[in-house]
Amino acid sequence: MKERHKNALRELEGIAEDIYDQLDEGNIPNMRIPTRTKNNIEFDDHQGVWKYGNSKSTRSAKKLKGARMILRTLYMLEFIRDMIGEDKSSTLREMYYISESWEKGKFNRQSESNRLAEDMEIVTDCLREDFKLRPEEDGARVIGDITVEEKNRKGEIRNINCRDDVGDSGYTIPYNVEEDKIKFTDTNVDFLIAIETGGMFDRLVENGFDEQANCLLVHLKGQPARSTRRMIKRLNEEEGIPVVVFTDGDPWSFRIFSSVAYGAIKSAHLSEYLATPGAEYIGITASDIMNYDLPTDKLTKTDRKALRQELEDPRFDTQFWRDEIETMLEIDKKAEQQALAKYGLDYVTDVYLPEKLEEAGLM
Amino acid sequence: MDSIAERLADKQKEISVGEFFERNKHILGFDSLTKALVTAVKEGVDNSLDSCEEAGILPDIKVVIREVDDEEYRVSVEDNGPGIPKRKIPDVFGKLLYGSRFHEIRQSRGQQGIGVSAVVMYGQLTTGKPTLVRSKVKEKDYAQEMKITLDTKKNEPDVLSKEVVLWEDKEHGTLFETTIRGLLRSGKHSVFEYLKNTAIVNPHARITYVRNGDTTVFKRATDQLPGKTKAVKPHIEGIELGTFAKMAKNSDRRKLVSFLVNDFSRISYNTARDICEEAGIEEEMKPRDLDVESCKKLLKATKNVKIMAPKTDCLSPIKSMLIKKGLKNVLKGYRPEFYAPPITRDPEVASGNPFQVEVGLVYGGDLPSDGPVRVLRFANRVPLMYKKGGCATTTAIQQIDWRIYGLDQKGGSGMPRGPVIILIHVASTRVPFTSEAKEAIADIPVIVDEIERGLRECARELRTHLNKKEKRKKVSKKFMIVKDILPMIAEKSANIVGKETPSLDKVMTNIMGVVYIDKKMEWNNGAAEGIIEIMNYTSKEREMSLFIEKPYPETELLDSSREPEHDGDYIEWKLDKLKPSKTSKIKFKFSNLDKEDIDGTDVFIDGVNETHLIGAEPLPDDWGVELADIHEED
DSSP: OOHHHHHHHHHHHHHHHHHHHHHHTTOOOEEEEEOOSGGGEEEETTTTEEEEOSOEEEEETTSHHHHHHHHHHHHHHHHHHHHHHHTOOEEHHHHHHHGGGSGGGOOSSHHHHHHHHHHHHHHHTOOGGGGTEEOOSOOOEEESSEEEEEEOTTSOEEEEETTTSSOTTOEEOOSOOSTTTEEEEEEOOSEEEEESOHHHHHHHHHTTHHHHTTEEEEEOOSSOOHHHHHHHHHHHHHHOOOEEEEOOBSHHHHHHHHHHHTOOSTTGGGHHHHOOTTOEEEEOOHHHHHHTTOOOEEOOHHHHHHHHHHHTOGGGOSHHHHHHHHHHHHHTEEBOGGGGGGGOTTHIIIIIHHHHHHHTTOO | OOOHHHHHHHHOOOOOHHHHHHHOGGGGTOSSHHHHHHHHHHHHHHHHHHHHHHTTOOOEEEEEEEEEETTEEEEEEEOOSOOOOGGGHHHHHHSTTOOTTTTOOSOOSGGGSSOHHHHHHHHHHHHOOOEEEEEEOTTOSSEEEEEEEEETTTTEEEEEEEEEEOOTTOSSEEEEEEEEEOOOOOSTTSHHHHHHHHHHHOTTOEEEEEETTEEEEEOOOOSOOOOOOOOOOOOSTTOOHHHHHHHHHHOOOSSHHHHHHHHSSSOOHHHHHHHHHHHTOOTTSOGGGOOHHHHHHHHHHHTTSOOOOOOOTTOOOOOHHHHHHHHHHHHGGGOOSEEEEEEEOOOEEETTEEEEEEEEEEEOTTSOOSSBOEEEEEETTEEEOSOGGGOHHHHHHHTSOGGGGTOBOGGGOSOOBSSEEEEEEEEESSOOBSSTTOOSBOOOHHHHHHHHHHHHHHHHHHHHHHHHHHHHHHHHHHHHIIIIIHHHHHHHHHHHHTOOOOOOHHHHHHHHOEEEEEEEEEEETTEEEEEEEEEEESSSOBOOEEEEEOSSTTOEEEEESSOOSEESSEEEEEOOOBOTTOEEEEEEEEESOOGGGGGGOOEEEESSOGGGEESSEEOOTTTTOOOOOOOOOO
16 A cells, blocks of 8 residues: 555544544534635735635534535545555545445535545645546547656556657646656656647647647646646656646636646645646736637626636636636627637747747747 | 486487396496306396305306307306296396395495396397207206297397296206307407316305316305305494485384484394484484484494494304315415415404404415515405405505515515415405496495404415425425535545544533424325324433314224323323434324325424424413303304
8 A cells, every 4th residue: 555545534534533533522423624615815925826825614414414514525535445455446436336335425416526526636635646536538639749657558668759749639648647657757848738629639739839839739628637737736746847728718718828837716725735836827808808819708697706706706807817818708709719810820939929929928 | 498407308319228238238237248258147147156055055056158259159047046936937037127036235246246137138139149058946856948039128038938947857947048149269368267166165166167078167166055145234433314204204214213223233232222312313213213413423323322233143154164175275286385274263243234354374395485474355255356456455455565475575565476376265245346347346445444453364374384484494404404415415524534433412501402393194004104203303311291272073093012101182292311412213103084185283392492493383371271151142
């Protein structure tokens, strides 16, 4: 048993012990965990990321919902203990299906079991990998002139250049990107572009933008997985590669950027592992929509609501974001990355990105 | 040379009542094809119910509708009423505005329509076919059968054929069959809905409906006939000036005082003199000599003189118990979870006519919960199916903020929403309708107020029910915690830390904090068997007494697992001291209890504060105090 799993087990048993003791003393059992809402995230000056603040929520067995959550916690805990003991691991989805047999402790949705796993990370200060839990989503893709040393499933070391040793779909980021799995042996790029959509990623690949601008292209696949964010973070922190983010121009894409740069509300306990504070947003901005006269869609009611929420989100409380969000509400329009194709397939690599990157001082 | 005026006058022809109505069918309720069928049935059924009740017969009515051609239906209504004597049959069915009740002041259904003769006329106008009438009185061995049409010019019946027939298995009764143009629809304004609603407020009637061969029977829910109504003189309070003046003009009385005493109800000789004095009008003058000014003064004077409220024995309310039975009888398919005890308000007076409001409210079960509440409106036991918007009942409902009673309502006015049926019955010697079509009750403030008060009484009961339900829901959630979840939490956590499962008694009482009473009653071989469980989920030892009221005086306690402390109108059991998280049980058996009253027995507890009590009520302060019977003198 590895030390990290042993430690996780100790921490988890601490939770059970706490509940047992409360019962034994005749008290109604409860658990306290940090409140996981945007009202309880604070900026950590030291690390430059947003983390949970001091506000805590209590889950008490006095209420049906709280009692159920405590029971689920114990079931999950038992499940993890058994996995560590038998040296097995499971995906979050598998755990959700296994919970079908947890009677009063079963989940109604996978989002509930995922969230509880995150709660356990927060309470124990461990990572879900320590619990032998992993996400089921396939990793995002990377193309560009960097070489990684990956330990494959047979325990063999492989050196892979992410431009020359891969096909057109690039190198796939594995779910574990920690030191024990991946090392960066050679990085010959000036910066890294994280791209929201697969369509735009493929456009830049086809146009050879990685070589043209000497950069690394990273596909975010929408809201990026932990491993993608961790990979970006490590490249930035360990290799000193500047990071820019290129997304659609709508409120949801702004949130994608913020989870890369500042940390997501859902995983604020891991912000110091996952967030890249230096990441810069290059577009599509509301100003781009006007300056480049892009084809647009009208904002929906939920879009407008999301934008107004962002105005109250501490992560967006900067001059740049206030201006952009207010402008977008004013013009009442949003645009996709691929709207740039209005001026031809090469416009994005010939004109738009060079202009924006020059602004950012990267080209 | 004729003057212009004379020439114009020549053009004005007299039109008969019949011709007038022929041109104004909407006044009779025949303004649409769907409505025509409802009106035809309504006229027949109203007549049948009125005549059965007058004769003291439990009504048994059969309505048959069959489509005979496109938009043409044969409609028949058959009753077991006293029958109509041969010589009167032509007038009843072939003459408009003919009727025994037309000039009387009394509560009757008949005042609401122009009469069954209108159906005869409508049928002959739209299909050209005569109406067949068959009637048998008890004294005769045979029935009289006639085919009748109506001469609209003369407003006189035309009897096309007369026959004597045998009516087997029929002691007495009347049947008419007519063919009319119409459209048979289902839904809110259908014949079915009309009959269903009629059945609700006439639980003493058995109504059979055969629609193109499909039979529905609304069974009789009670053998109790409604109280008989009497004809009365008008009451002076609120009578209209014009009516008063007309009565004075037509009066044969020689003195004003005797006019007031004899032509109005509830005015004594002294009161009459007080009115005259207050008005400053000579009491000896002839009533027919009164001018409008004097009439005005007299009416004004009545406001300052105390006059007894009108007699109300001319009204026949349905009364709480029968409304409940009627609603249950017809709505049981919805399995409503709650029937508010129906309210019968005391009679009041509007425009000199006594009226009385009754309200019922049904909640929950399978009633649709996503739309506005449904309202069943009745005037003198007749369903009102049209013009809901302009009706006093709607005004009263809409001016209540139903949110405080637990229903959804946008902005606290307008129609509330939820799984609710509201019944409103207005009984009066003269229901004030908004128009001749008699489809909606006029917004007269005193009537709207009375309806509102009745509604609020029912609504309060609804709120109490919803509060109790909410409390039970909370407790049942807590039950789930202590019964299902907490033991598993204990077991799992003990298993993980490798210790013995801890005792949960204290935690359980901490979570619940109540004494929980669970009463189950079951019907078993003609007796009601009950089990009451008393669970002490508080941290204190409890000493309690448990009481239940007997639903009926005749109800007898047959068997009891514990010797009762008292067995009379109520039963009291004294319980042993009950420690925290312990349970005690009482089993008992009741005889002489109706199956439907089985859930009506409430449990009361003495020894536990209301806030710590679930499933029972705390013992009322006046429990067991014998009240002297109080009779109110009329």
